[in-house]
Amino acid sequence: MEIDTYLNKKCEYGEKIDRLNESQKILLIAENLEREINNGGFHQFYWNSSGDYANETVDALIKIGANKTAEIVKKANSEFKNGTVPKDRAERQNELELIEEKAEENWNKCDSRFYEYQDNLTELLIAFVIKNKSDFEK
Template sequence: MKNINEILTLTDEIEIIEAVGTIIWDKKQEADELSEGETNFILIDIFEGAINEGGFLHFFSNEVGDYAREVLEAYKKIGAPKTANIIAKAIGLFGINNFHDELEKRKNAIAKLDENALSGWEDLEEIFFEDEQEEDVVTLIVEYIRNNTSDFNYV
């Protein structure tokens, strides 16, 4: 099933996300350029994976952290301002001008963080996981796809 309209007829939102995700990841592996909507989808997917695997420390300590600002914007674009705010606060714990998009510079900055910043990330993780019920990202992503079908138009 590759037609976005067919995918959107599925009743289970998780099935919709999995179907769209499979197509996007396959497209990405073929080195095709992704649309803005597909890129936002991927950014949220990699962020959620990193956070679920090891929290903000894991996210920022790996290459996916290079895209922290883009991830924040992706959440705004799908209509998830509370999650975007949590990410903004997590970036802010680096201190003014201490967050870097480059992994090695960011790792050096992480090594210099005090315990307050690290415990701040843990506090934000708790809020993130608690607020998932309040801001249903799965539903927001499906609505984003519905409202931007031209970005997800597969033949």
């Protein structure tokens, strides 16, 4: 989505996410999840800056109606201590190195479930943008 590119630039690829309103954050977080999972699975999602918002991703997906996908992300997040993914990238990468061998089987299953697209993320995001159109006007 073109709007995704605009939002990523506006918030400096998540570094300054507070520049976005709530609806814009939801779209950005959901789009970044999809991009990372399709490019390298949950391990890549957590390793990269998109993982900074792994905890918020569950809520963002629920807000667009992607409840099945939210459950997949929650299951993947459960590999981290107390099911909470560290926001700090360096801290998260250190923890990843400690848990990745044990977590790999679960993450591979979560990747496969994600690829089934039980929720049509594109349709849900389009409906979300239309419903919240005024939040996306420049």
